[in-house]
Amino acid sequence: MAHVDYYFTLLSPWCYLAGQRLEGIAARHGAGITYKPVDPAGLFARTGGKMLPERHESRRAYRLQELRRWSDHLGMKLDPQPAFFPTNPAPASYAVIAAQTAGGGDPGGLVHAFLRAVWAEGRNIAEDEVIRDLLAAHGFDPALADKGLFTGAETYGRNLEDAVAAGVFGMPFYVVGQECFWGQDRLDFLDRHLAGQAR
Template identity: 65%
Template sequence: MPHIDYFFSTVSPFTYLAGTRLEEIAQKHGATISYKPMDVFTLFDRTGGIRLPNRHESRKEYRLQEMRRQSRKAGLKLNLQPMFWPTNPAPSSYAIISAAKAGGGDLGGLVHAFTRACWAEEKNIAEDDVVKDILAAHGFDPNLADSGMLTAADVYANNLEEAVSRGVFGAPFYIVGEEKFWGQDRLEDLDLHLAGKI
């Protein structure tokens, strides 16, 4: 059975623009997924990336065009300048880690809901009430937002270290064995790889 390690950030617009296609691809091929939220800003610092405020204007302009095009292509509403961005990704990431450990809900839907809240619904995913509402809406105990935070914080930090050690440099990032796929626009390639075509 193939396995996908999924490194992502809940504040990444391109993680949002992946929608739930990863889950659809995994189901199609009988693959399992390990969800690994990480601090993408620190990842940039550690792997040669440049945080958005420090990028050249041409890169900033291209990013906005690409976000607009990709949102239309995916059929997903997107606010190019969301009210609560950047925000602290840790609370939503900790909730995902705790939910994965607890089980019983829709984990893929939970991940997408946090990114959608940030990029399409003008919600601050660092706020406790927002985190709890999203947990509950996807079949998880909302009190997970208040429990196991030390363990979740350790996992979150370890996810970053694992990402760096395995050659991850952006989000979303998918790894199957030694094969790496960066960006939601490489999901088609991931699908073809799992089908044995590339």
């Protein structure tokens, strides 16, 4: 069975705009998904990228145009300057890791809910109340917000090492064996690859 390692950050508008297309693609082809949240600052520091405030003004301006275009194209509400951005993504990332380990709920839905909370709902995903609410809404024990914090932190750090080793340099990033797909606009290519049509 094919398997997708999905590297993402809960602070990326591009991960938000990916929606749950990955889950639909994987379901169509019987592929598994491992959700691997990564610290964006750590990834960029290791791979030559720059966090948003460090980018040239022209790049920041173009980013806003592209966010508007893509949100319109996909019909997804998006606040380009959300109230709680940036915030600390680690607690919510630990919750995603704990939920995936626990099983029984909808991890893809949970990931997207955290992203939607940032980019469309004006919620602070660093707050315990928000984390508990979204865990419960997607079939997980809200107590996972407190359980396994050490393991979550350890896995979060290991995900960064895995990402660098796999050639990941931005997010969202999808890895299937040796094939890499960067960006929500590459999901069609991922779909073709899983269908056995890609060269």
